[in-house]
Amino acid sequence: MTDKYTQLVSQGLGKDVAKKLGLPQPVVLRRHQPGAPLVIGPVLVSGDSAGADDIATTLLGWGLDVRRNALPKEKLGAILLVLDAVQHPEDLAKPVLTAGASLRDLASNARVVTISRTAHSATSPASAAARQGIDGLLRSLAKELRAGATANGILLDDDLATTSPSALGALRFFLSGRSAYVDGQFLTVSSASGTLPTDSEKPLAGKVAVVTGAARGIGAAIARTLRRDGATVVAVDIPAAGDHLAAVANEVRGTALQLDISRDDAGHRIIEHAVQRHGRIDIVVHNAGITRDRLLANMDEGRWQSVIAVNIAAQLRINEALLASEHFKNSPRIVSVASTSGIAGNRGQTNYGASKGGVIGMVKSTAPLLAPFGGTINAVAPGFIETEMTARMPFAIREAARRLNSLKQGGQPQDVAEAIAFLASDAAGGISGGVLRVCGQQLVGA
Amino acid sequence: MAAADVTAGATREATTTPQATRSAVIVGGNRIPFARTGGAYVKSSNQDMLTAALEGLVARFGLQDERIGEVAAGAVLKHSRDFNLTREAVLGSALSPETPAYDLQQACATGLETVIGLSNKIKLGQIDSAIAGGVDSASDAPIAVSEGLREILLDLNRAKTPVQKLKIIGRIRPKDLAPDAPNTGEPRTGLSMGEHQALTTAQWKIAREAQDELAFNSHRNLAAAYERGFFDDLITPYRGLSRDSNLRADTTLEKLATLKPVFGKNLGSEATMTAGNSTPLTDGASTVLLATEEWADSHGLPKLATVLDGEAAAVDFVHGKDGLLMAPVFAVPRLLARHGLTFEDIDFFEIHEAFAGTVLSTLAAWEDEEFGRTRLGLDGALGKVDRAKLNVNGSSLAAGHPFAATGGRIVASLAKMLHEKGAVDGRPARGLISVCAAGGQGVVAILEAA
Numbered sequence: 059m060t061d062k063y064t065q066l067v068s069q070g071l072g073k074d075v076a077k078k079l080g081l082p083q084p085v086v087l088r089r090h091q092p093g094a095p096l097v098i099g100p101v102l103v104s105g106d107s108a109g110a111d112d113i114a115t116t117l118l119g120w121g122l123d124v125r126r127n128a129l130p131k132e133k134l135g136a137i138l139l140v141l142d143a144v145q146h147p148e149d150l151a152k153p154v155l156t157a158g159a160s161l162r163d164l165a166s167n168a169r170v171v172t173i174s175r176t177a178h179s180a181t182s183p184a185s186a187a188a189r190q191g192i193d194g195l196l197r198s199l200a201k202e203l204r205a206g207a208t209a210n211g212i213l214l215d216d217d218l219a220t221t222s223p224s225a226l227g228a229l230r231f232f233l234s235g236r237s238a239y240v241d242g243q244f245l246t247v248s249s250a251s252g253t254l255p256t257d258s259e260k261p262l263a264g265k266v267a268v269v270t271g272a273a274r275g276i277g278a279a280i281a282r283t284l285r286r287d288g289a290t291v292v293a294v295d296i297p298a299a300g301d302h303l304a305a306v307a308n309e310v311r312g313t314a315l316q317l318d319i320s321r322d323d324a325g326h327r328i329i330e331h332a333v334q335r336h337g338r339i340d341i342v343v344h345n346a347g348i349t350r351d352r353l354l355a356n357m358d359e360g361r362w363q364s365v366i367a368v369n370i371a372a373q374l375r376i377n378e379a380l381l382a383s384e385h386f387k388n389s390p391r392i393v394s395v396a397s398t399s400g401i402a403g404n405r406g407q408t409n410y411g412a413s414k415g416g417v418i419g420m421v422k423s424t425a426p427l428l429a430p431f432g433g434t435i436n437a438v439a440p441g442f443i444e445t446e447m448t449a450r451m452p453f454a455i456r457e458a459a460r461r462l463n464s465l466k467q468g469g470q471p472q473d474v475a476e477a478i479a480f481l482a483s484d485a486a487g488g489i490s491g492g493v494l495r496v497c498g499q500q501l502v503g504a
Numbered sequence: 505m506a507a508a509d510v511t512a513g514a515t516r517e518a519t520t521t522p523q524a525t526r527s528a529v530i531v532g533g534n535r536i537p538f539a540r541t542g543g544a545y546v547k548s549s550n551q552d553m554l555t556a557a558l559e560g561l562v563a564r565f566g567l568q569d570e571r572i573g574e575v576a577a578g579a580v581l582k583h584s585r586d587f588n589l590t591r592e593a594v595l596g597s598a599l600s601p602e603t604p605a606y607d608l609q610q611a612c613a614t615g616l617e618t619v620i621g622l623s624n625k626i627k628l629g630q631i632d633s634a635i636a637g638g639v640d641s642a643s644d645a646p647i648a649v650s651e652g653l654r655e656i657l658l659d660l661n662r663a664k665t666p667v668q669k670l671k672i673i674g675r676i677r678p679k680d681l682a683p684d685a686p687n688t689g690e691p692r693t694g695l696s697m698g699e700h701q702a703l704t705t706a707q708w709k710i711a712r713e714a715q716d717e718l719a720f721n722s723h724r725n726l727a728a729a730y731e732r733g734f735f736d737d738l739i740t741p742y743r744g745l746s747r748d749s750n751l752r753a754d755t756t757l758e759k760l761a762t763l764k765p766v767f768g769k770n771l772g773s774e775a776t777m778t779a780g781n782s783t784p785l786t787d788g789a790s791t792v793l794l795a796t797e798e799w800a801d802s803h804g805l806p807k808l809a810t811v812l813d814g815e816a817a818a819v820d821f822v823h824g825k826d827g828l829l830m831a832p833v834f835a836v837p838r839l840l841a842r843h844g845l846t847f848e849d850i851d852f853f854e855i856h857e858a859f860a861g862t863v864l865s866t867l868a869a870w871e872d873e874e875f876g877r878t879r880l881g882l883d884g885a886l887g888k889v890d891r892a893k894l895n896v897n898g899s900s901l902a903a904g905h906p907f908a909a910t911g912g913r914i915v916a917s918l919a920k921m922l923h924e925k926g927a928v929d930g931r932p933a934r935g936l937i938s939v940c941a942a943g944g945q946g947v948v949a950i951l952e953a954a
Contacts (some may be wrong), residue, residue: 293563297733300740301556304563308598314563316736335566335804 060086061444061460064467084466085206088167090235090476092259092286097233099135099165100125104157105173109220110140113173113229116221128160136169136233137161142220144174144188154195161202170209171232172196173225176246179216193244200242200499201464208232208241208465208499215248218488223252227485230258236480239441239473241464242499245489251389251432252487260288261483266336268292268328270319271346273299275445276395278306279471280343283479285310289341292332294319296346319346319372325379333385341482342380344373344394347413349447351406362409369413374420377435381427389432391482394421395474396437398497414439418493425491434490436481441497444468463498528623529807529954531800533916534561535790536742537749538904541642544745545787550579550586553742554593554639557789557909560740561635565793565805568598573631575605576618577791579639580907580942582609583646590637612858613816613947614638615790615911616939620814620949622794632799636915638908639789653680690942692822697829697942698859702768702777704827705861708868712776715860716760719781719901722857726898727753734897738916750784750904767859781860786904790912792919797954807954809919809935814949815839821944829862831946832938833869837880839948847887850950851928852921852935854914855889857900862940897921911939915951922953 064084066072077083088098100123103114117124117138128134137157144150157170164170172192180186192211200209210232212225219225228245231237255261267284271277272293281291291312295303300316307314315331317324332339347369350361373394380386399407400414421437428435442448442459448468451459460468477496480486536557539545545553554577562568577590586592591605610617615638622634649657656675663669689696695703705715729735730747739746765775767782793805800807817835819826826833832855840846847870855863869875870886880886897917900910918935925933933953940946 297736297739298741298746300560300746301742304560304740307563307566308559308568311566311568313566314560314740316564316740318733318736321733334806337804 061467082461082466083204085166087206087238087465087467088235089238089470089472094235096120096230097122097135097169099123099133099168101136101138102128102134102157102160103138103140105138105140105153107140107143109142109173112219112221113138113140116226128163132163133165134160134163134168135165136171137164138229139170139172140220141172141174141192142214145182146184147188147191149188150191150195164203164207167206169207169233170199170203171229172209172211173220173229174211174213176213176215196244197242197499203464206238206465208237210237210240210242211244213244213246218247218250222247222250222488223254224249224486224488226254227252227480227483228489230485231480236476238476239465239469239496239498240477240494241497243495245494246492247488248490249488252489253484255483255485261485262341262479263288265289265340265482266292266332266338267341267343267482268294268332268339269343269345270294272306273302275447276440276443276471276474277345279475280345280478281306281310281312283472283475284341284343284482285312287479287483290336292328292336294328294346319376320367322375324372325376328376329379329383329385339385339390340388341391341393342376343478343482344376344392344417346372347395349407349410351410353406354408357409365409365413369410370416370420373417377420377424386433387431389484389487390428391433391486392424392428392435393478393481394435394437395478396439396493398439398441398495398500401439401493401495402500421493422491429490432487434481434487436486436489436491437493438474438477438481439493439495439497440469440474441495441500442468443474444470463500465498467498469496469498526627526629526796527810528626528794529797529800530809530811530915530919530951531793531795531805532565532808533738533790533792533912533919534564534740535738535909535913535916536560536788537739537745537747538786538788538906538909539745539749540904541785541787543643543749543787544743545641546643548641548743548787549644550582550639550641550789551589551592551596553641553787553789554589554637555596556740556742557637557639557791558593558597558599558635561791561793562598563740564737565803567793569600570603571600572603572635573633574622574625575599575603575635575637576608576622577605577637577639578608578614578618578908579641580609580611580614581640581642581645589639609908610947611941611943611945612856612905612907612910613939613941613945614908615913616814616915616937616947616949617816617911619792619794619811619911619915620947623811623814626794626796633793633795635791635793637789637791637912638910640906640908641787642785642906643787648684650680650682650684652677656680690821690828696767698767698777698782700821700828701859701861702771702775704830704865705776705859706768706771706773707827708865710776710861710864710868712774714864715776715781716757718857718860718863719760720755720757722895722898722901723752723755725896726751726902729897734920738920748903750786751902755780777859777861781901783858783900783905786906788904788906788909790909790916792912792915806923808923809951810954812934812950812952813839813843814947815842816945816947818946819944826944827865828942828944829858829940829946830865830869831944832940832948833866833946834880835946835948836870836936836938837882837886839950843950845934845950847889849934850936851893851925851933852896852918853889853894854899854918854935854937855895856905856910856914856939857895858905858940860901866938914939918951922951926953
């Protein structure tokens with residue numbers, strides 16, 4: 059799982075040597091296991107708004123050990139910076155500095171989460187400045203944290219309470235081991251839709267989820283994670299990958315559908331299979347994707363077209379079929395796998411970058427089409443993830459890509475899957491049209 | 505284990521009164537691509553391949569942890585250690601380990617016979633679901649020691665003293681060490697299957713060109729079926745193979761015409777059977793999921809076709825009365841008569857291509873007036889098979905023929921074709937399967953669109 063260097067320097071002699079030499083010191087990240095506590099250690103809630111009080115009360119209700127003031131020398135599992143009521147950049151000083159004084163007391167794999175409001179809904183320049191300031195603050199803070207600790211933010215539209223369902227859903231996601239490789243990122247909650255699960259171990263119970271590209275790598279991890287969270291999984295991949303697909307489908311107790319998603323009738327076939335076999339279709343995860351890298355100067359039409367066809371055109375066509383289907387009307391969820399290449403760009407990947415940027419555009423534009431019946435669509439953009447594909451990269455490039463992020467290590471397929479599982483859940487009903495990066499706060503690029 | 509005990513209970517069967525109206529439906533199938541012997545599956549055992557085919561079926565239809573009524577499969581070339589081949593494959597699969605299984609063997613008809621036998625159990629009300637299948641590996645075939653060595657080794661095992669043992673070991677002669685590999689020779693005639701067919705091909709005066717054309721059509725039809733995705737839900741890749749390795753999509757009649765004859769070279773007449781119009785030795789496995797309509801419905805599974813009926817026949821090839829592979833010629837009219845059907849009522853003919861000559865000799869016999877009168881007891885010829893309805897998605901000449909796996913290949917493909925066809929003139933589309941087998945046997949069956 060964790061790369062060898064991380065294993066070496068996370069304990070014993072290796073840890074001492076790495077520290078003395080000033081080498082990167084990644085730690086083994088806290089990842090979600092069934093039955094694991096939401097957060098390990100007390101949670102400091104910083105901020106004096108009514109929204110902060112509501113959050114503190116909610117956390118107590120979850121059985122967490124909540125502090126409104128830090129105790130000296132006490133290791134903290136998380137710090138919540140509730141900044142929902144700031145009106146002016148000057149308002150940030152007190153809560154932020156209070157939190158800052160406790161940063162040294164953060165335990166390994168701790169969490170810092172800000173809760174604030176979206177700048178676009180600000181009513182005055184000062185308010186917008188304060189809100190947008192939190193963006194720069196959070197991203198900088200995330201780069202200061204060590205030992206697997208992460209900092210992420212929740213942005214609420216103006217009329218939403220800090221305890222609206224998806225705000226709490228996002229908070230639980232960020233506090234938990236499910237967000238292990240998400241760092242320096244924001245989730246925007248734009249509506250009060252969504253419901254928290256009755257069983258937090260099975261947030262997808264009763265759902266039928268379709269995962270494309272499920273035969274291996276990230277797709278297989280998505281299938282396993284959705285299954286772990288209670289969903290029935292339809293695993294889709296091209297016929298030529300059928301043997302690996304069958305193994306995944308049998309492991310997750312789902313069904314295998316051998317299908318080329320770029321076929322015209324792919325959407326119809328997916329809906330028909332899910333509904334006939336499992337009675338419904340609630341979640342579609344567009345994970346299937348290909349790379350055909352070439353510098354644009356050397357790019358041929360075949361390479362360009364095949365990447366566009368599989369990575370974005372197929373998703374658009376399948377979404378059309380989903381939107382037209384009577385079976386996809388009950389708070390459905392679509393989650394697309396984008397890529398940091400689609401945000402920050404990557405040399406040799408103009409075709410791939412166009413397709414993945416396209417996914418982000420598609421998600422934004424499709425969100426309002428799903429909203430009338432409680433549906434959402436989001437994208438997840440993985441950074442460097444340890445897969446068979448990245449294992450084939452040349453050593454030096456791989457090692458650089460792996461370390462150039464705030465967590466000093468590559469992510470696991472499960473990390474991407476966790477983000478997708480959260481966005482596919484009822485708790486994420488108020489989150490739509492956005493992109494969540496799972497990149498350990500990649501340092502290069504956006 | 506409480507839940508498992510409930511599923512193991514007999515409530516379902518007990519409440520179902522056996523009745524003639526129960527039908528056995530084909531839900532679907534799965535096979536691994538067939539590989540030419542010595543190719544992709546050279547390191548795969550029968551158990552490996554059957555398990556792989558079973559796992560793909562389980563994945564396709566979500567049968568994990570399901571207690572299937574019964575699984576039946578078999579292999580023609582079988583190691584003695586594989587005495588419980590099918591049960592072992594079930595235990596190696598994601599099916600419930602409480603699924604019973606048995607092996608069956610009827611030479612090349614093994615696969616089709618498992619379908620018929622299990623369908624009958626379903627129709628009788630004994631079981632609600634079943635998996636039929638077959639597997640064969642000519643690459644991983646059992647090799648026996650010579651009969652002489654076998655006797656010596658058994659004596660050695662019984663010997664008590666070192667002196668006795670030494671004496672027995674001293675009996676071993678170099679010729680005893682030659683291994684005894686399986687072959688397709690008939691024990692009672694010593695002739696290989698190809699030589700037998702060459703006799704029949706010559707008897708019915710089947711031209712080389714006609715055989716090559718049948719082989720060409722088999723490759724062309726199979727390639728076209730792959731191209732349009734027909735096999736996407738019938739095959740699961742295995743060991744890097746996603747299509748049958750014997751398939752030559754680019755073969756031509758000209759290329760086939762250049763091949764030298766391999767069988768029937770000493771018959772006096774012109775030898776016509778080549779490696780192109782004969783089926784090569786092949787490795788592979790296939791499975792078919794069968795069930796009652798209720799079981800399929802309650803599991804949210806498709807119903808492609810029903811197994812109407814089956815019939816077996818055998819011929820006296822030993823004394824030369826009929827050709828070795830001609831038994832289906834007699835089974836088909838009997839089966840048709842039992843249901844008051846003629847060739848006009850059949851929409852797809854699936855005649856297993858052991859050799860192109862086998863198919864063409866069979867068709868010739870059915871078209872022959874005198875044969876119809878004297879041998880089939882009819883008023884004239886049985887009838888003419890419309891070539892446009894024959895093996896429309898290719899058959900064994902292109903796909904290959906892992907003996908026991910061929911029945912499952914044909915049944916699953918035909919069931920899908922019938923489902924796509926639906927109804928013809930207000931009746932369900934109908935397909936006829938004919939499989940010839942060693943020992944002068946043949947098994948045939950009729951499926952109807954569900």
